[in-house]
Amino acid sequence: MSTPRPCALSIAGFDPSGGAGLLADCKTLEANGVYGLGVCTALTIQNDVTFERVSWVAPADIRDQIRLLLARFPIDFIKIGLFESLPQLLELTRWLKGQNPRLQLVWDPVLKATAGFEFHQRPDPELLRALCAEMALLTPNRPEVLRLWPAPTAEAAAEAVSAWCPVLLKGGHAAGAEATDLLFGSGAVQAFSAPRLPHGEKHGSGCVLSAAILAQLARGAALADACRVGKAYTATVLASNPSLLGYHFHNSLPHEN
Structure with a gap:
């Protein structure tokens, strides 16, 4: 008899292409053995290469x-993605x-957005x-991270922000043969x-x-293990596949030794 799956919630925008936002989150949660729930924050008019507009x-x-x-x-456990207003996001998190x-x-x-549409400018440091x-x-x-916190390097910005919460700095925009994500926290x-x-x-x-x-x-999972498996x-x-929209897989997680 199988045990019930844990639930997790994505609070994010709706991307009709399914590559990002609520649809991508729920696909990912399902493939990782979790029942994904979704709350819509925005209806976007986009595909994988073009972003036209958003209705909040x-x-x-x-x-x-x-x-x-x-x-x-x-x-x-809740993930928060696209949100109209960062002050409103703070109100929501405190309500949650x-x-x-x-x-x-x-x-x-x-x-x-990947296609260039800007949602937020640099937040006030106290708000961040x-x-x-x-x-x-x-x-x-x-x-x-450099938009969130001005610093000479992305690593320096992530380290500064990690004084308030752990920061996983994603390495996809860096150069080199490997894409390396860095988890900053507790020094x-x-x-x-x-x-x-x-x-x-x-x-x-x-x-x-x-x-x-x-x-x-x-x-x-502990945070570091969750980042590694994620x-x-x-x-x-x-x-x-070579397109801009990835496929999700069941039973594809790496096994623990």
């Missing part, structure tokens, strides 16, 4: 979506913690500090590497990584 969901409707899910399902103080929140800060204080993990790429840095693939660029790869990490946390899962999606 009202904050009251976002809360109502969440409220009914929390009333029905045991949700201790009021509903369930055990919540572990993973924030994948979507500041700019307050947001990070509510998070279990922040998962920016290199351009995003230490851990590296997770995978070969850089010749046709490995994928629309929404950052969403996949953060959702895979969330799934592992929901399954009981990185390995994302590598299978990047290697799945």
Whole structure:
């Protein structure tokens, strides 16, 4: 007899192509052994190469979506993606913690669409500090972390922000034969590497990584282990085909020794 899957929630935008946002998150959660629930924050008009516009969901409707899910399902792990307003995001995270103080929140800060559409400018430092204080993990790429926190390098920015919450600095925008993600937290840095693939660029790869990490946390993994397995899962999606939309797989997780 199989045991029930844990639940995890994605609060994110709807991407009709399924490469990013809610659809990508729920595919990833399912493939990682977690039942994925979704709350829509935005309806985007896009595909894997073009972003035209976005229609934002009202904050009251976002809360109502969440409220009914929390009333029905045991949700201790939530990923947050595309959101209209960072001050409103802070209000939401504090409301969420009021509903369930055990919540572990993973924030994948979507500041700019792959096709170039900008959602947020640099936040006020105090707002960023307050947001990070509510998070279990922040998962920016290199351009995003420099937009969040000005610094000479992305590593320096990630280290500074990690004073408030752990930061996984994604390495997809760096150069070199390997793509290396760096986990900053508690004064230490851990590296997770995978070969850089010749046709490995994928629309929404950052969403996949953060959702895979969330799934592992929901399954009981420690943060570093969740990042390692999430990185390995994302590598299978990047290697799945040469297009910009990756395929997800069941039973493809690396086995523990």
